[in-house]
Amino acid sequence: MTIRIGLLGYGTVGKGVIEIIHSHQERIQALLGEPVEVTGVLVQHLKKKREIPSSILVTSDFDRLLLQDIDIVLEAIVGEEPSFTYCKKAIEQGKHVVTANKEMYAIHGKELKELASKHSVSVGYESTTVAGTPVIRTLQQLLQVNQVEKVEGILNGTSNFILTKMRQDGTSFEQSLKEAQQKGYAEADPTNDIKGYDAFYKLMNISELLYGKQPNWDDVYVEGIDRVDPTQILEASFMDKKIKHVATIEWKDGDVRASIQPISLTEHHPLYSIDGVQNGVVIHTDLAGPLTLSGPGAGASSTASGMIEDFITIFQQSYNNVHQFQ
């Protein structure tokens, strides 16, 4: 039987999802034992011209998409709503959900997880945090006995690009931001990136996963990179240091502590060498030691990749439960 996907959003990530499912069809089928198809795509404006095969339903009506007998929803839209309403409805109707929406998931992740458990479906959210670089699934699947004592991360590519640029070329914050926008890394409104909110949402998703809870949002110190000036960067350079925008989460004195701020790192810090749009995390574990994982933290292909890997994991579980020990 074909596995049927309903895709929410047809921006760069949504397009990436369809491309991968097309280009990797054979591999996916080998992994799951069944063919996979995108049955319908939810878009905001129906009239916009798009190159979508005519076999795929294109609709702006979520309920119509759900009627297509889909097995799973891949959600690639931004912002809290209507994303949350859609995901909730999908789960209530017994569909699995994979989301790349960091803001929505930071706010409603716990609720969605609980709902999914009630309806015997799964929620994948790898791409909410560091795109397709498998930070979430490393914490979730690969470190189970290990206690994670602390996670430090460079979680926003735009901020890291700007800080790298300022250091390497001596340009101002404004000039560097402009270049980030020209290269398509930063949005027209870059507030979420440069004020640290984007990194904040990602950190909250890590917190939920690690500790089953988030700190009180008001108690988290969040400082963006918009007040970092070239002099500070130069001073750090003189001491062989780099200023990096670091998000930290740890369990301390019986509670979760989190902060996000520019700090200067020596070359011995594992995040020191993560430059440009790259993202990375250091996972401090009690047994395996500190593990560093880095890779692209954004981009259509990487984000879509994380969503497809989530999708595979979800269906492989069901598949393996039938074809045990093969």
Added chain:
Amino acid sequence: MTIRIGLLGYGTVGKGVIEIIHSHQERIQALLGEPVEVTGVLVQHLKKKREIPSSILVTSDFDRLLLQDIDIVLEAIVGEEPSFTYCKKAIEQGKHVVTANKEMYAIHGKELKELASKHSVSVGYESTTVAGTPVIRTLQQLLQVNQVEKVEGILNGTSNFILTKMRQDGTSFEQSLKEAQQKGYAEADPTNDIKGYDAFYKLMNISELLYGKQPNWDDVYVEGIDRVDPTQILEASFMDKKIKHVATIEWKDGDVRASIQPISLTEHHPLYSIDGVQNGVVIHTDLAGPLTLSGPGAGASSTASGMIEDFITIFQQSYNNVHQFQ
């Protein structure tokens, strides 16, 4: 019902395994739904004084260990034999196996995997490669749709320590090796490390996993670090480069190509910043981009940690197959 472990070897890693099972008993039980105990330990010399609880059988007779009704064998001895014979026998009697033995697994891994499949048991081998840093399980579980085009790795901590020392302190190869031995990183006979054989075995295990085959061993160019002299390192430093011992494996022209040799890297290479006894790999994927994973590549706690995480994964599969969707 209690899950019963037979442990092979009581060196630093074997001790580490017992320690973790003791210290993390509650967590392990929460993960698997059952208590876990080390039922017996196989040692080479029975007369040696050891602090092992009297409830655990200590024997030098493998068959006697197998008679203890164990569910899984954790193998922490070195060298091809008798490790292979033990693992084979265990699998044939329906026991799962987790091994940390890179040499044995590079030679017999494929055979053991096939045998395990026939007997409906699993083989875990995370700790054969970069100890508890989850390189194997990242490739195995987290990158399924992604095609891995190439893996580059610093796979031997002793070599990396020596090269780092030579660059930082300007010491000779011999002096640096001596220091590695004093610190307990290098064996009394350091041949396997400095000639590249240790990295070679690890690379072969990665090859088997990625491509289901290994290159012809004679076709792999293997050069150790024993001919690197301080002048080369100094010259590299002048050009802001570092000489690193890099193992590379890729699929090219219809076959697997592998090499292991000292090469000089610029600061833009993700392995450039991996210094000292740290190990790391760059996984070049077609969708998620290049991912870098680094951490301790040796050490009792890290190696034992990788074995226990393997152990958890194996039993969790069975557990989840019973308690689906919880």
